[in-house]
Amino acid sequence: MSRIIVIGCGQGGLVAAKHLADSGHEVIVYEAERRENAAHPWRDDIRRAVFEEAGLAPLPIEDCVQKSKWKFVSPDGKSTLRVPMTPPLEEISIDRKYLLDRLLSECKNVEINFESPVERLIVKDEKVAGVVVGGTEIPADMVIDASGYNSKFRRQVPGKFGIPEPHNDDKLCAFRGYYETDLTKELPVPPCTLYVKHLGGNGIDWCNLNPDDKADILIGRIGELPDDEITKAKESLLKEHAFNTGKPFFERRVDISLRYPAGIMVADGYAVVGDSAFMTMPMMGSGIESSMKAGRMLAETIGRECDFTAKSLYPYQLKFFKQFGFAYVFVDVLKRWALNLPAEVVDKAFSSGIVTDEDMALLSTDENAKGPGAKFIFKKIGIALKNFGFVAKALKCAVKGIRAMSYAKKIPKKYDAAKLRKWADKLDLKVRK
Ligand SMILES: Cc1cc2nc3c(=O)[nH]c(=O)nc-3n(C[C@H](O)[C@H](O)[C@H](O)COP(=O)(O)OP(=O)(O)OC[C@H]3O[C@@H](n4cnc5c(N)ncnc54)[C@H](O)[C@@H]3O)c2cc1C
Incomplete structure (x- = not known):
């Protein structure tokens, strides 16, 4: 039995944790937040089938809420496009706290520690060999970094593995809030309105009426989002949508990955999963799905026996690129x-x-x-x-x-650190230049 540590209780980390524990490993998850704050307090859209595809129990149909209809508004506000719907309940709106509850209920044999921020990785002989939590060293055979887009651990991995860091314009800096509604006012049809390059900003804004009758605002800009941009965009959205009273339940800033997946996902004793590996479809999301399926791929790659070298973990990266990465x-x-x-x-x-x-x-x-x-x-x-x-x-x-x-697609078929590095560097140039 090997000891595997997962940093962060996002979807990719927990799906990997569940399958690894089911394979007989000792799995320990460290999550920085308290249990009640560990998932975003909002809803997002996913495909319902993802649960089964990630090797989890299917969602009970009575728990599924149909994804809302969207319209997109042009920068000048004069034209709209509507997003046609997929068949009923193929795509659903899921409450993140409910999603976390479901995933935690799958992790019966996993030790989960909330309010336990990982301070740093332990690196011995150029191999990741554990983590430090609360000043205590916790040795492990492997560490799965599921700590999100702003992972501080990628750069603690020995440089020879070349785990990439994002560029400034790889992210949508977002502000999201939920607000009280006044349902006597005119309600939006369809319920979700997304503004492209709203008020000339480089990004998107939305103002939605959610299935739970709460108003949902997102203001997102590529690279940076100054406070005055939030104030300006929010004022404009509230003016156009009287059903949104502007009285917040919560408001928070968050970064969303907009780039293709990390060109190098593994090192000796280490792998990235989810947003720390930039596993969203650029601009279009699907990060929950990609992360959940990646968690399963990683666990299947490790299996029951593994020496946890980059070479042994590399098939995980190959699987991910084949299923998602090339398209992304x-x-x-x-x-x-x-x-x-x-x-x-x-x-x-x-x-x-x-x-x-x-x-x-x-x-x-x-x-x-x-x-x-x-x-x-x-x-x-x-x-x-x-x-x-x-x-x-x-x-x-x-x-x-x-x-x-x-x-x-010319990704090295077998792990060779130098060849992989060369491929990843060239791919980056091809995408960006
Ligand atoms: C506003 C917004 C809307 C989105 N909409 C959608 C959508 O509609 N559909 C979709 O599929 N995806 C959507 N996504 C993307 C999706 O949220 C992510 O791709 C997905 O959740 C994977 O994230 P993650 O688990 O890797 O990272 P995160 O959700 O960022 O989770 C990382 C976890 O690690 C913890 N952590 C961080 N540092 C430490 C540390 N040092 N020690 C211990 N724990 C730590 C954090 O507290 C957090 O719980 C959206 C994202 C945002 C921000």
Whole structure:
């Protein structure tokens, strides 16, 4: 039996913990927050089938709440696109605290310690060999870093493994709040409204009426979000949505990963999972799904017996890239291009039919998780062809995305630290340049 420590009780960490404990390992989770603060106090959208796909008990149907309908508003506020719905309860709105409860109930054989922030990793002979909590050294055969986007542990891993750090523009700096509602006022139809490049900002804002009748505001900007930007955007959203009284239940800042997954996910005695490995689909989310499935992949890679070297853990990274990573590289390239389009061009895309409701469905569902196939790529090119001014740039971007994805697929099939580092560095250039 080996001892495995998981830092953070997010979805990826807990799914890995459950499966590893079921395989007979001693698994200890350290979570910095108190039990009641350990999950965000809001709802998010996921596919219902993810639970079974991650090897967990299915969600009871009576606990499932249909995902709400969304509309997207153009930067000039004049045009909207609606996101068509998937079949009933295929995608659900899930309360994060309920999600945490479900995951914890799966972790029967796991020792879970709340209010126990990990201070640092223990590194011995260039191998991660445990953690320090409350000044005490806790040795382990392996540490799973599930501590989120701002993990401080990635850079404590010996440099020779090259675990990457994010760039400043890899994140959406977000402010999210829940507010009391006045249901006698005009209610939004559909309930969720997302503003693209709202008030000229580089990012998105939303103001929603949630299934639990609470108002939900998110203000997100790429790279940085100054306080005065929050004040300005919030005032505008409250003015447009009278049902939102502006009396907060809570308000908090948080970072959301917008980039492709980490090009190096393993080291001797160490692996990253979830947001600490940037496992969201750039700009479109799905981080809960990717993290839960990654947790299972990691546990299956470790199995019952493992020497916990980077070489033994590497099939986990290969599985993740095959199922999600290659596609996310393509989406990342599209995202960087789309985010840099001037607001007038986005307005034109909304108003001229270059982008349609159907495209919004394609972009907001998980169809791309298997990889953007020819259908997606040619569809995007077809859309661009409808507007001549758009053509050159769109084609260039699609080609660049395909090239980056094709290069990603050249990921070393066997672990070789130097080759992997070279591949990861070149991939980064291909996505960013
Ligand atoms: C506003 C917002 C909306 C989102 N919407 C969606 C959505 O609709 N659908 C979707 O699929 N995904 C969504 N996501 C993304 C999703 O939340 C993440 O991708 C997913 O939860 C994986 O996160 P994580 O568990 O890796 O990290 P986190 O959720 O950040 O969890 C990390 C945990 O580690 C703990 N921790 C940190 N440091 C330490 C330490 N030193 N010691 C011990 N514990 C520590 C933290 O307290 C935290 O509990 C959204 C994210 C945000 C912020």
